[in-house]
Amino acid sequence: MSVEDLCGTERGYRYGCRCRPCTDAHRQLIAEQKADRLARAAADPSIVPHGTTSGYINWDCRCDPCTDAYSQSRGKRPTKVKPTNRRWTPREAELVMQDVPLQALAEALGRTYNAVLTKRYLQRRGADSSKAVPS
Numbered sequence: 406m407s408v409e410d411l412c413g414t415e416r417g418y419r420y421g422c423r424c425r426p427c428t429d430a431h432r433q434l435i436a437e438q439k440a441d442r443l444a445r446a447a448a449d450p451s452i453v454p455h456g457t458t459s460g461y462i463n464w465d466c467r468c469d470p471c472t473d474a475y476s477q478s479r480g481k482r483p484t485k486v487k488p489t490n491r492r493w494t495p496r497e498a499e500l501v502m503q504d505v506p507l508q509a510l511a512e513a514l515g516r517t518y519n520a521v522l523t524k525r526y527l528q529r530r531g532a533d534s535s536k537a538v539p540s
């Protein structure tokens with residue numbers, strides 16, 4: 406039996422064939438396995454491995470522990486910061502001008518990266534133009 410005999414089936418894919426019919430057969434099998442898994446999870450949620458990337462990817466679970474595990478595996482945690490129109494306090498305006506990474510500052514202030522970036526830019530520009538006499 407050779408790869409040609411298996412072509413167009415999931416086994417062809419497992420033998421290393423990546424032609425369209427083999428890939429489709431493989432995809433279909435994965436989809437069927439996933440559907441089966443999700444059906445079992447719906448019947449018994451306790452079988453889902455919560456707090457793992459597998460729970461998130463293979464079981465489509467979006468609970469907090471699974472989402473955390475998944476985002477950590479991707480190297481970052483989700484930041485849920487919405488743009489805000491909150492006025493800048495003098496204290497915040499001061500912080501923005503300090504030599505702190507913008508991303509860290511944005512998180513500390515609960516503002517978006519862009520908001521902090523813009524604020525710093527505007528303040529820098531304002532500060533520069535207010536200097537009547539260049540040194």
Ligand SMILES: [Zn+2]
Pocket residue numbers: 411412413414417418422423424425426427428
């Ligand atoms: Zn094939």
Ligand SMILES: [Zn+2]
Pocket residue numbers: 453454455456460466467468469470471472
């Ligand atoms: Zn979960």
